[in-house]
Amino acid sequence: MSEIYIDPSLVDPVLMRGMTQRRMGRRGILKAAGLGVAASGLAACSVKGKATVKPSAAPNNAAVAKFWADKKSTGHVNFANWPLYMDPKHPELKKFTAQTGITVKYSEVINDVSSFFAKVQPQLAAKQSIGYDLMVLTNGIEFAEMIQLGYYAPLDHSKMPNFTKNVGAKYTKEAFDPGNNYSVPWASGITGIGYNPKYVTTAPTSLQDLQNPAYKGKVGMFSDTEEIGVFAMLAVGATPETSTPADWQKAADWLKKQQSAGLVRKYYDQDYIAALGNGDIWLSMAWSGDIYQNNASGGAAQLKFTIPSEGGTLWTDNMTIPYTADNALDALKLIDFFYDPAIAASLAEYINYITPVPAAQQVMKTQAAGESGSDKTDLMELADSPLVFPSDTDLAKLHYYRTFRSPAEHDQYNAIFSPIVTS
Amino acid sequence: MTAATVAPPTAPSGAVGPGRHPGMWHRLRSRLTPYWLALPGTLWLVIFFLVPMVAMLSLSLTQGDILNGFQQTFHWQNYTQSISDYHVQFVRSLWYGVVSTVLQVAIAYPVAYWIAFRGGSRKSFYLFLLLLPFFVSFVLRTTSWNFILADNGILLGPLKNAGLVSQNFHILATTPAVIGGLTYNYIPFMVLPIYVALERVDPRLLEAAYDLYASRVRAFRRVVLPLSLPGIFAGVVITFVPVSSDYVNAHILGGPTNTMIGNVIQNMFLTTQQYPVGAALSFALMAVLLVGLFAYARALGTEDVLEAAAT
Numbered sequence: 001m002s003e004i005y006i007d008p009s010l011v012d013p014v015l016m017r018g019m020t021q022r023r024m025g026r027r028g029i030l031k032a033a034g035l036g037v038a039a040s041g042l043a044a045c046s047v048k049g050k051a052t053v054k055p056s057a058a059p060n061n062a063a064v065a066k067f068w069a070d071k072k073s074t075g076h077v078n079f080a081n082w083p084l085y086m087d088p089k090h091p092e093l094k095k096f097t098a099q100t101g102i103t104v105k106y107s108e109v110i111n112d113v114s115s116f117f118a119k120v121q122p123q124l125a126a127k128q129s130i131g132y133d134l135m136v137l138t139n140g141i142e143f144a145e146m147i148q149l150g151y152y153a154p155l156d157h158s159k160m161p162n163f164t165k166n167v168g169a170k171y172t173k174e175a176f177d178p179g180n181n182y183s184v185p186w187a188s189g190i191t192g193i194g195y196n197p198k199y200v201t202t203a204p205t206s207l208q209d210l211q212n213p214a215y216k217g218k219v220g221m222f223s224d225t226e227e228i229g230v231f232a233m234l235a236v237g238a239t240p241e242t243s244t245p246a247d248w249q250k251a252a253d254w255l256k257k258q259q260s261a262g263l264v265r266k267y268y269d270q271d272y273i274a275a276l277g278n279g280d281i282w283l284s285m286a287w288s289g290d291i292y293q294n295n296a297s298g299g300a301a302q303l304k305f306t307i308p309s310e311g312g313t314l315w316t317d318n319m320t321i322p323y324t325a326d327n328a329l330d331a332l333k334l335i336d337f338f339y340d341p342a343i344a345a346s347l348a349e350y351i352n353y354i355t356p357v358p359a360a361q362q363v364m365k366t367q368a369a370g371e372s373g374s375d376k377t378d379l380m381e382l383a384d385s386p387l388v389f390p391s392d393t394d395l396a397k398l399h400y401y402r403t404f405r406s407p408a409e410h411d412q413y414n415a416i417f418s419p420i421v422t423s
Numbered sequence: 424m425t426a427a428t429v430a431p432p433t434a435p436s437g438a439v440g441p442g443r444h445p446g447m448w449h450r451l452r453s454r455l456t457p458y459w460l461a462l463p464g465t466l467w468l469v470i471f472f473l474v475p476m477v478a479m480l481s482l483s484l485t486q487g488d489i490l491n492g493f494q495q496t497f498h499w500q501n502y503t504q505s506i507s508d509y510h511v512q513f514v515r516s517l518w519y520g521v522v523s524t525v526l527q528v529a530i531a532y533p534v535a536y537w538i539a540f541r542g543g544s545r546k547s548f549y550l551f552l553l554l555l556p557f558f559v560s561f562v563l564r565t566t567s568w569n570f571i572l573a574d575n576g577i578l579l580g581p582l583k584n585a586g587l588v589s590q591n592f593h594i595l596a597t598t599p600a601v602i603g604g605l606t607y608n609y610i611p612f613m614v615l616p617i618y619v620a621l622e623r624v625d626p627r628l629l630e631a632a633y634d635l636y637a638s639r640v641r642a643f644r645r646v647v648l649p650l651s652l653p654g655i656f657a658g659v660v661i662t663f664v665p666v667s668s669d670y671v672n673a674h675i676l677g678g679p680t681n682t683m684i685g686n687v688i689q690n691m692f693l694t695t696q697q698y699p700v701g702a703a704l705s706f707a708l709m710a711v712l713l714v715g716l717f718a719y720a721r722a723l724g725t726e727d728v729l730e731a732a733a734t
Binding site: 008112115145216217221224225264271408 | 511573576657677692695696
């Protein structure tokens with residue numbers, strides 16, 4: 001219990017949850033009841049501790065060397081990522097295969113970190129392969145837990161020349177994994193307010209716009225307690241990173257007021273974007289890249305995005321290798337490949353989230369110079385977009401999820417915010 | 424109602440072929456045969472049902488967290504605490520379950536009646552139509568209602584433009600939307616058992632009733648309805664349980680205050696990692712549903728719930 005939760009919190013793009021419904025075999029229940037389950041049987045079934053918790057978060061050089069000593073290239077990588085996080089034609093992966101001969105199986109299986117973690121955790125605890133060698137996970141509670149449980153392969157920076165050369169300095173100092181011992185960023189994003197200008201004529205500037213009675217029943221909020229907590233804390237003037245349980249309570253009251261005034265249409269996962277497009281909601285908490293993708297892909301409506309004056313949230317999705325990966329070495333090569341500025345630019349052009357490779361901006365501008373017409377303006381717009389290459393002043397306005405120092409603190413936080421999103 | 428049953432241990436007669444001498448070994452073998460036949464089903468239940476059930480029951484009494492593991496401390500407070508925290512969602516789920524089940528009976532009975540008595544040679548075609556939606560995923564069907572019922576969608580858009588409903592009117596994110604979704608998704612499970620029961624009603628019984636000067640209403644009330652009760656009972660049993668523990672409809676069609684107990688349990692397991700609380704809520708729900716079903720069986724005069732459900 002003396003363990004320290006190093007980390008900022010949860011999840012983000014939370015898509016649909018598990019689709020299977022819990023069904024009970026009625027007849028079986030009766031039979032089980034008839035057998036009279038003895039208490040001693042129950043005790044025997046208690047769930048064991050998940051894994052040995054590492055004494056220190058940072059691996060030493062010997063541990064890194066030991067992990068990689070017996071790893072051999074197999075010529076294949078299984079890559080687990082989120083939906084819409086790469087051009088569906090996978091041009092970058094094709095280039096990678098052409099260059100290295102390593103084939104990549106790309107699966108869009110991560111819809112939300114919590115449930116992905118719930119799915120792979122038993123295998124990782126049993127030291128078994130999870131079938132993926134590379135996974136993209138958001139900084140947050142599960143991300144921190146996986147570090148603590150020793151589920152990530154320690155990264156060998158000597159095998160990552162592109163990363164060492166091209167990564168933005170800021171990304172080597174992130175609180176959730178300083179020094180990139182276990183993870184390197186795939187992309188970062190901002191949580192702000194998205195709105196449909198067809199219905200919201202005065203551009204929202206403040207979080208208090210989410211309490212405007214004119215938008216009764218038309219406000220979307222996120223169901224993720226970490227996300228909604230940060231927003232409400234900013235709205236009541238608290239600093240999320242250093243917030244106390246008293247701040248959480250104040251923030252929760254702000255959210256309850258919003259709910260009981262009938263402002264909230266629903267607590268959304270990823271589906272808020274469709275609702276925003278078709279007018280079911282007029283304004284909503286939103287992820288920056290979603291709004292840009294919606295507009296770029298000719299969504300039903302052209303949406304707008306703003307960072308409230310009180311601030312917004314910055315989160316990072318990170319590439320990690322599970323410690324039981326079958327093809328760890330090939331996965332590491334692929335990670336490094338994404339840090340080639342040309343590849344990073346190509347990725348950012350599709351996903352429109354913040355790239356951790358600042359040099360990608362120059363690549364885009366050079367590319368734009370060689371293009372003409374709308375291709376040129378689109379590329380220039382992207383290269384200048386504050387949402388893909390945010391300035392330091394923009395970044396200063398953004399906050400991180402609350403860092404929990406113990407599981408008890410996490411439980412306390414959840415006890416305050418969970419009842420609101422599951423009213 | 425397809426769960427395997429343990430066959431009664433009666434020795435099948437004529438198991439020994441003619442012209443052979445039935446030795447003791449043979450007799451023993453034929454006596455054991457029913458048990459051998461029951462073995463796969465029993466094993467299935469033990470491995471895939473009983474073991475997980477006991478594991479979950481055990482989990483519901485533990486304390487701890489995902490980092491340090493969950494220790495068995497027979498912490499019964501998991502039950503009292505979680506029920507006092509989430510009794511609103513609990514009661515709401517049962518309420519939705521009752522309303523939806525009643526609606527299903529009201530809608531399904533006439534449909535089943537019509538197919539059974541007026542379907543003629545096309546009965547199986549109508550039944551096929553009834554099952555056709557099942558070829559599309561449950562979630563997809565529910566989500567499609569999101570498009571149909573959107574505030575400015577294909578249904579409400581024209582109505583609003585014509586001024587027939589107010590601009591602020593919406594169906595999604597309301598209680599009727601959730602109950603409607605539940606009813607829609609489970610109705611075939613109600614129609615089929617009622618149909619099976621009605622199909623068995625001998626039309627000559629009706630003729631006899633008419634011959635004895637029963638009016639159509641009276642014949643229905645005194646002959647058809649009682650004979651179809653086991654079908655209604657089976658339908659209620661099959662649908663009420665999954666409807667009450669459903670979480671997909673509330674998630675997709677509901678608003679901020681339509682959360683059902685299934686959503687809470689899912690949240691406990693997949694988001695907040697409070698496995699013991701989730702497990703305790705699951706068992707509490709299971710207990711409430713079982714008690715409810717037995718009370719219902721008693722009220723309906725069906726002695727054996729299993730028997731009735733299996734018909």
